[in-house]
Every structure is written in structure tokens, then in C-alpha cells.
Amino acid sequence: MSLTASAPTANGAPAPADAATVELRGLRRSFGTTTALDGLDLTVRPGELLALLGPSGCGKTTALRMLAGFEHPDSGEILVDGEDVTAVPAHRRDAGMVFQSYSLFPHLNALDNVAFGLRMRRIRTSERRTRAAELLELVGLADRGDRYPHQLSGGQQQRVALARALALRPRVLLLDEPLSALDAKVRLTLREEIRRLQQELGITTLFITHDQEEALSMADRVAVMRAGRLEQCAAPAELYARPATAFVAEFVGTMSRIPGRLRASDATVAVLGRHLAVDGAPPSIGGAADVDVLVRPESLGVTIAEDGEGRVVGTSFLGATVRVTVALADGTRVKADVPAHDAGRLAPGTPVHLSLPDRPVLVAPRTP
Structure with missing residues (x-):
């Protein structure tokens, strides 16, 4: 991934030249009589980490799955750097996703789990193993490449899942409540690591969480959702000090x-x-x-x-x-x-x- 600087991110740091802009325009999605998204408009700036925060059922996971290509809107558009990808299948979206449940292959060791996507793209064995080893080192698991998922802690498994998502050098990184299955101490350590990696790589990232502290401590901006709509999107300090609505005021903090x-x-x-x-x-x-x-x-x-x-x-x-x-x-x-x-x-x-x-x-x- 190129680290050539271009426009600044939301936190003022330079974003890589290939950092993507993501736009969700008027997204609507219903499941039977339930409205999951009701005209969602949201822009993720190049190289920023934006957290989607809201109560269960507010539509944040549906929005993430649409960006990944796993769900399709009833109406609206999804653009990456101005290109409409609404109808593009998931495997061609150039997005890496980290799930809450890790989803590692139990019969593959850590190195092969990270290299799996590269193998599917027919990257040469030597190249994919080199890249996988580099990514394991990046996430602090250089000495765990030969371990299988059951031999790793929950935090280590999630690091492997993160390395696997980064292996294909995606333009957009999607994190679907990746820390919710971990204990408090591991969550704190891993969220700091994810933030460090995201800033180091400058990759545009959309992060889903229901944990306010997680969102406010990690994100450049936080988008608060309610009933399929965006209530407010702002930097953490502004969101806390100047909530735009009573819902945001009471949902964020006490x-x-x-x-x-x-x-x-x-x-x-x-x-x-x-x-x-x-x-x-x-x-x-x-x-x-x-x-x-x-x-x-x-x-x-x-x-x-x-x-x-x-x-x-x-x-x-x-x-x-x-x-x-x-x-x-x-x-x-x-x-x-x-x-x-x-x-x-x-x-x-x-x-x-x-x-x-x-x-x-x-x-x-x-x-x-």
C-alpha cells in the first residue's frame, strides 16, 4: 500500500494518495415491514476512521454490509472515489472486512489464514507467504505463524483476522464490532493497536460498534444513527460537548x-x-x-x-x-x-x- 501523502484526514494527518473516499447516498433498505435504512447519507473521508454508533436495530450493520456488497439497497447509491459500486459484487469491491466472530479457518495456521485471500487470487506461493509474514509482524504475531486458531487467544485470533483483511491491500477497511467478544483488558489493548495500524497505513475505515467509549476513543468522527437515519456525524469532542439532538445527548455519555x-x-x-x-x-x-x-x-x-x-x-x-x-x-x-x-x-x-x-x-x- 502506497504511503504517499495527499489530502489531510479528519485528524489533520496526511492521507495516502490512494486513500479512498466513500459516499453513501440516500440508502434505503427494508426487510418486510421493518425499515433498516431510511435514506442514509454519509461520507467517509480519505484515510479517516469513522465509527457508526447506535442502538441495536438502528441500521449500522446493514449499512456496513451494503458497503461490503453482502446486502443491496432498495434504493440509493454507494460510491468509492466517485465510482458507483452499488451493483458491484462483494468479491470485486476492494474492501477488507473483519467480523465479530473472527471467521478463521480452523484447519489453517495463522500464516495460511492470512495468505488465504492471496492464494485465491493466484499470487505466487513465495510472494504470498512473504506478505503474510510481514502482516503478522505488523500485528505483533511474527512468532505465531505456525499456530492454529485453537492455539491462539481471542485477541490473537482477531489480530490474525485483521492481518487477513489487510493482506489484499484493500482501499477500504470494514470492522464489524471486532472487539465485542473480547474481555475488557484485551479490548483496550487491541483497540489501541487497530487505531495505530489504521493511522500508520492511512486506510479509509468504517468501524461499527455499540460501545460509546470505543467509538469516542478510536474514531476521527462518530456517526450516531437512530431508526435507519443519521442523527449527527462529528468529531468525538464536538459530539459530546455539542450534541445536535436530544437523542445524541442522551445516547452518548451520561x-x-x-x-x-x-x-x-x-x-x-x-x-x-x-x-x-x-x-x-x-x-x-x-x-x-x-x-x-x-x-x-x-x-x-x-x-x-x-x-x-x-x-x-x-x-x-x-x-x-x-x-x-x-x-x-x-x-x-x-x-x-x-x-x-x-x-x-x-x-x-x-x-x-x-x-x-x-x-x-x-x-x-x-x-x-
């Missing part, structure tokens, strides 16, 4: 709902004894309405106050911080993060005052 009163005339909301500007477009109302203000735990201040609007009902130790759960007078439960060294005073039953920083807040219609 979010508390605090009762407020929206005033449409000046797009402000009364919450916790203050009036704050609304972030983004407020819900369409005639004059004023009860709403929920969406707040991250780290954005809330907690101080002991006899006349406070809530009482501590529980705490959870998170290391440097402690998550404090506060019950308001109407029964609403709000989560706030405080430094661990300050949390000792906040025992259950302690009356407290909650405070918000002076910046716009996101609001959503009041939930029953």
Missing part, C-alpha cells in the same frame, strides 16, 4: 434531565433558579412550556445547603471523581460528578444546592 420552563419569546429556560439561553433551536411552542434541561454530570456544581432543592440519595466512586445522585423535590433524580476529595461530606440525606455554569443549555420536550 445526561441528566432537570425540569425547566421554556420561554419562547427570548429562547431562554428557567432552571434551578436561573434563566439560561437555549443551545440550538428550542422546541416549537406557542409561548411557554415545561421542558427538560439536559445536563452532563460534570457540568453540575453541588454545595451543601439546608434550603437546597435536593437531597443526596446515593454515591458511586469513579476514581478521581464521585458520581452523586440527588433527588429533587418532585422526585427527579439528577447525577453530578464531584472531586473525590470533596465527596466525603455528601452522605445520603445531605441537603444540597445544584448549580449550572453560565452557558446555553440543551432542552427537550418534557418526558412523562
Whole structure:
């Protein structure tokens, strides 16, 4: 794979000259009465790693399988570097795919598993073995080439699967929840390795996951899906700090709902004894309405106050911080993060005052 630099990727690093641009345009797909994709539009930039994130059934796996050529849309287009590949069969898509289940051949050792696709393309034995050995070294398994899948750990098997996907030097790499079957420690190590390899090779990558931490830590951009549609696609920091919709706000990270009163005339909301500007477009109302203000735990201040609007009902130790759960007078439960060294005073039953920083807040219609 050529590493000649061209346009920058989403993270600012130069992308290889042969890094592909992938475009999904208006993809629709239904299975009986179930709509899997409902007009999905998405662009993956050259050399970036884009994560598709969303709840089960949101359509992310269907989108990935369409890009791989395993599923076909009812309507819409799939383009790679401007070329329409919607009708191109999977074996001619020039895409490498890593599955959740590894899918290694049990009767082949690691080296032969990596070389399998090269053998199918009738690459000379010496060349394919050399390339397979180089890829095993790239994924840290240079000394495991003679091992069979049952002799490898889950993390090692997934590295072999990744090397096999890269052996054909694909223009696009597709990762279908490749870490979900691994334990937490191995997942952390392997996701760092995948990210390192992806950046080193500069290959355009679409990564499917339901794990928020995985998506936010690995991806250049994260696309959040819901019911077959794209809710927001942005860099992890922007997605977390400035969610475009209430769904994104609550799906990515932890979010508390605090009762407020929206005033449409000046797009402000009364919450916790203050009036704050609304972030983004407020819900369409005639004059004023009860709403929920969406707040991250780290954005809330907690101080002991006899006349406070809530009482501590529980705490959870998170290391440097402690998550404090506060019950308001109407029964609403709000989560706030405080430094661990300050949390000792906040025992259950302690009356407290909650405070918000002076910046716009996101609001959503009041939930029953």
C-alpha cells in the first residue's frame, strides 16, 4: 500500500494518495415491514476512521454490509472515489472486512489464514507467504505463524483476522464490532493497536460498534444513527460537548434531565433558579412550556445547603471523581460528578444546592 501523502484526514494527518473516499447516498433498505435504512447519507473521508454508533436495530450493520456488497439497497447509491459500486459484487469491491466472530479457518495456521485471500487470487506461493509474514509482524504475531486458531487467544485470533483483511491491500477497511467478544483488558489493548495500524497505513475505515467509549476513543468522527437515519456525524469532542439532538445527548455519555420552563419569546429556560439561553433551536411552542434541561454530570456544581432543592440519595466512586445522585423535590433524580476529595461530606440525606455554569443549555420536550 502506497504511503504517499495527499489530502489531510479528519485528524489533520496526511492521507495516502490512494486513500479512498466513500459516499453513501440516500440508502434505503427494508426487510418486510421493518425499515433498516431510511435514506442514509454519509461520507467517509480519505484515510479517516469513522465509527457508526447506535442502538441495536438502528441500521449500522446493514449499512456496513451494503458497503461490503453482502446486502443491496432498495434504493440509493454507494460510491468509492466517485465510482458507483452499488451493483458491484462483494468479491470485486476492494474492501477488507473483519467480523465479530473472527471467521478463521480452523484447519489453517495463522500464516495460511492470512495468505488465504492471496492464494485465491493466484499470487505466487513465495510472494504470498512473504506478505503474510510481514502482516503478522505488523500485528505483533511474527512468532505465531505456525499456530492454529485453537492455539491462539481471542485477541490473537482477531489480530490474525485483521492481518487477513489487510493482506489484499484493500482501499477500504470494514470492522464489524471486532472487539465485542473480547474481555475488557484485551479490548483496550487491541483497540489501541487497530487505531495505530489504521493511522500508520492511512486506510479509509468504517468501524461499527455499540460501545460509546470505543467509538469516542478510536474514531476521527462518530456517526450516531437512530431508526435507519443519521442523527449527527462529528468529531468525538464536538459530539459530546455539542450534541445536535436530544437523542445524541442522551445516547452518548451520561445526561441528566432537570425540569425547566421554556420561554419562547427570548429562547431562554428557567432552571434551578436561573434563566439560561437555549443551545440550538428550542422546541416549537406557542409561548411557554415545561421542558427538560439536559445536563452532563460534570457540568453540575453541588454545595451543601439546608434550603437546597435536593437531597443526596446515593454515591458511586469513579476514581478521581464521585458520581452523586440527588433527588429533587418532585422526585427527579439528577447525577453530578464531584472531586473525590470533596465527596466525603455528601452522605445520603445531605441537603444540597445544584448549580449550572453560565452557558446555553440543551432542552427537550418534557418526558412523562
